Structure formats: structure tokens, C-alpha cells
Amino acid sequence: MVLLLAAAGAPASASAQADAEAAREIVRHVDDLLRGESSHGRVTMEVVTERWSRSMGMEMWSLGQDYSLVRVLSPAREAGTATLKVDRDIWNYLPRVDRTIKVPGAGMGGSWMGSHFTYDDLVRESSLVDDYEVGVSFEGERDGEEIWEFTLVPLPEAPVVWGRVELEVRMDDRMPLQARYYDDRGELARTMTFSRFRTMDGRLVPTELSMYPEDKPGERTTLLYEDLEFETGLDASFFSLQRLRDGP
């Protein structure tokens, strides 16, 4: 699930036909970095809106792109609320009413746990992978760091929502710094920033991810990873509706 959300910021592998082999390689690295085969961790999600701010503690598990499970640990009032994603389907477990509810198609545009991410953002990641063509749009120093800026343009038939994605990657350790998402009219829709790079379970990763929606100035959703482990050995059977309800 790290990946689940991070993927929104690490847009995808390049297409096989891309000219810039090196560029594709770096983007793939960023992609793999945040994906891993499987992962488990704790994360704090802060949501700041015009009207309210809240912070939720969560535990997350993931396997590849298809499986993930998130359980709310705090605040106490919402503890036990959980989300399971299997392929393109999402279920929520609501302890208050003790019901498991599949998010219907019409509900996929809704906010996930009050954040600026929608359910669609959670399931969309996998479709990004082969859908963009990668080009280097900038190379050199920006804001005191040597970076590459990649521009990802969707392939003609690709079923993607963005018109274009710009990804900034730091040269010295190939860490992502920022991703900017543009809509199909070429206007900036959201910005994702990556920071607080730490080594977790032997891997250097950004442990703070923030998403700034362009249409809501001053608002953000931030994910702070507190611990992360990779290659956990979980298999697909872990991600069941029963686990969603009863916990690990």
C-alpha cells in the first residue's frame, strides 16, 4: 500500500519503444523503489483542508500492484476501519456498523479516508505502467540540486487521466523529488513532493510524500512512513475479506 499511494507520485515504467533508454531506466528505478514485490509498514496520514486537519495512524500491507490492505490504528473512534484492494476492486470494513462494503463504480471518485486521494487513485496505478512515453525535458541544477526532469506523455490509446506528468529525480541517488500532474488541457492538477529520505529495511526511500491538489490551494495530504519492510513473503491469500474484517 506504500506503493499504492506512492505510485500516484511515481508514475510508471517507460514504454519499451522509448528512445531514451537511460531515462526509461531511471524512471523504472524510481518506480521499483516505491513498489517492491511486497511491503509492510506503518504510516501516518495527515490531511489538511480549508475546514479541518486530521491525522490518522495506519498499518499497510501490499503485494505487487494488485493487492493491498490498510487498517486504521488511530484515532480510536475510527480504529479498525480498513480498506482492501484486490485488482481493481476496493472494499471498506466499517467496525462501527460491522459491515464490509464494496466501493461501487459510482463511488470510486470519492475521497479515500477523507484524504485528497480518491479510490480511483488507489486502483489506477497499475494502468499507468505501460501507458507513458518517457522523455528527458531538463537536466542540470535546479533549486541547488542536480536533477533530471522527465516528461511522461501518455501513449495515444492509453486509458489514463493525465495529459502529462513531469517527474523530477535527484541525480546523485536517483531519489524522486517532485511529480507534477497535468490534466488533458495542459493545466497543473496536482503536485506530489517526496522528502525525508531514509534507509528502511536496507533501502533508501522517501518517507514523506505530500500531495497538493491544485484546485484547493493550501490543502494537502501527507504520508509519513514510520517503518517499512520489504519482501515480506506474504502471498495473495493474505488479502482476503476476512483479513479486512478481522485484522492480521
Added chain:
Amino acid sequence: MSDRGFWLRVGWRNLGRHRRRSVLTAAALAWGFAAVVVLNGILEGMGSDFVRSSTDLMAGQLRVQNPDYEPERELWDVVGGDEGVPLADLMGRLRDDPDVLGVAPRLYGAGIVASDSTSRGGLLMGVVPEEELRVTHFLEGVVEGALPAEGAQEVLLGQELARQLRTGVGEVVVLVAPSADGSLGNELYTVSGIVRTGIPEVDAAQVILYLDDLQFLLALAPDDVHEVAMALHDPWRAPVVAGRLSASLADLGPDLQVSPWTEFRPEVVEFANLIAGMNWVILVVIFLMAAFGVANTMLMGTFERRREFAVVKALGMRPTRIMAMVVGEALVLGLLAVAAGALISLPLVLLLMHYPIDLTPVAGEQMFMEGLFRFVLRVEHSWDIPVRAAVGLVLTAVLAAVYPAVRAVRVPSAEALAGR
């Protein structure tokens, strides 16, 4: 005897000289008059039914909202804004307006509605059913069960939504909705009833619950509403009443706006205007046809009387008098036709006013702009239609007589008298 009366009398006599022809022409005009009156009345009736049904069904004819509420429809943009207004006071003040028929508070939200077997996206609407019934009709479409009761945690589901959820009266559903404080509201409710409004989008998604229950689910305060909808005695007075209420509610602060249906349903206004436009087209087409008939009759009449005109001209009658004689004849013809037309159309109008012919079994009915468009031949009572038609007819007759009158004036006396 006034001069004008004299020429009317002459006109009347001249008409009598070719009685059959005059009667036929007057009959054509009378029929045109009747056609305009009945057709315009039917169209007016359809338009008015449509305006009424598209505002009475769900929208209301007047509403109070926070000016920031549309188009984002954020939960917290409630009437009165952050300070809020005491809802009972506001409703009381609105009810006191003599034009207002009913006042209904509403709260909206969006979320997921889930039955035991499946889930769907739901449009949540919190209402006070007994107030809502005084403003709109959609709650009258309960096909099974009953309206949600106060304090009972009950919901009324759209018919198609209930079908898709495979649920029914007495069953339990869960509503899940992002609430105003950022948490995920979720509660269990019992289905009290199933409603069919006829608006497909509503029937497939609407979840109606008691206002207090939705306020609780969405973590809003008891006075928080997104809208206060009103019904008026006369829908067309909405803009006037909106202006008056805006002024009288100004002391409640800026986060409160009164708007008439003509503003929030502009497409309905356009449709009403389209109907009014069609009425004019009918009027012009029919009277244009009538004009040629009158012109023809008058032209023939003046041609036959060339010698007469030549004589009076030779005797020194002024051209304006000759014109007045011909036009006066047409005027009398027009007035006769109006009288006859009124006689023809009155029973038809009365019949269609009181016993509308329902063509929906053949023509069907169309749900259109949230209104029900039905092919019912019903005449809407309105005085301006017959008056407009009468004025149109008389003007037509008079204008059609101008050319023949000019011809009459130009009759060369000597040649006409000589029989050439």
C-alpha cells in the same frame, strides 16, 4: 353621429351587397381567430403544465442557499455560513410571505449505500417530509412502504436504486459518506419505503432520510441545511418574491441568497419562451393566410364598384373618405369575424379547459428537464390570448384593405364613368 360611426355603417351596408361572399370571408377569418385562440391556449397549457411540473416535482420555485454552495456543493457551505442562522426563525419568516405556499429545509450529501448483497453510489437528501410535501411532489411517488419517520433511522430509496441493491422495505442498508469533519460517516438504516419520481437519475440514486438523521451522519449541526426550498402560489411571481425576500433577509448576513426558479432552472424559462415564440409564429402564419383572403375579397369588391367610386370622386369626395369607406368595410368584416370566432372558440376553449383531452395513451409522456411533458390538450385560461388574437385579426383585416382602398382612390373618374 360621429364620423367614424358613419363609415362603419357604410361599411356594414356595403358588406350586405354581397352577403354570401362577405359571410364566407368572415367565416375564414373567424376560423383563423378560433384556431389561434385554441392552439395558443393549448400550447400555453402545455408550457404552464411543464413549468409547474419541472419546478413542483423536486426543484421548488424559490430557494435559499449559501451563495458559495453551488457549484462545488461542499458540505460545510450551509445556509447562513459558519455562524449559521436559526432554522426555525428563517422558515417562519419565509412562511410569513403572502406569496409563499410552503417552505422545506433540505440537506444534501453523496456517499455509498450498501445492502447485504451489494452497494451503489447514493445521492443523499435530508428532508422534513411533512414540509417537503407542501413544496414538491416527488415524495408522493412512494410505491411501497412509507416515508421515513422522525428519529427512526429510516431511509426512502429510489425504486431503481432499491432494485439494484436487491433490497426492500424493512431491510437494513448502510450509508457511508465523507462527513464535514473529515471522518467517514457510517450508519445503519431501515428501508421505510420505495419511491418512484419518474426522474431516472433520481430513481437510480436517491436516498431520502429525515433531516436530523442526515445531519448526524454528515457531522453537521441541527440547524445546518444546504437549501430551503419554497413553493409559490404563482410560479411566475418567483423573481419578484425572490427580490423582496432577499431584501427582508439581508439582516441575516451575506451567506444567504434567495433565487427564483427562473435563475436556477434557466432551461425551463427558455422552454417557456420557446412556447411563447411558437404562439407568435402560429398567430402570424394564420393571419397572414387570412390577410390574403381579405385582400382578395376587398379587391374584388372595389373593382366591382369602380363606377361608384368614380361618381363620388367626381362629386368631390376626398380620397381619405374613399379610403375610410373601404377600410371601414374591412373593419366591420373583422369585427364580425371576431364575434363569430369567439362564438366558435368559446365552447372549444371551455371544453378543453375543463375536460382536457389526454393524448398520453397515444403520444406517451416524456421526462424532460425534470418535468413531465405530457401531450394533454388542455387550454390554459389567459385573457391575453383572445385579446391578442382579436387585435391581430382586426389589424389583419384593416391592413389587408389598405391596398384595395388605395386602388379605389386611384380609380380614374372619367374612364370609369365612361365604362372603359
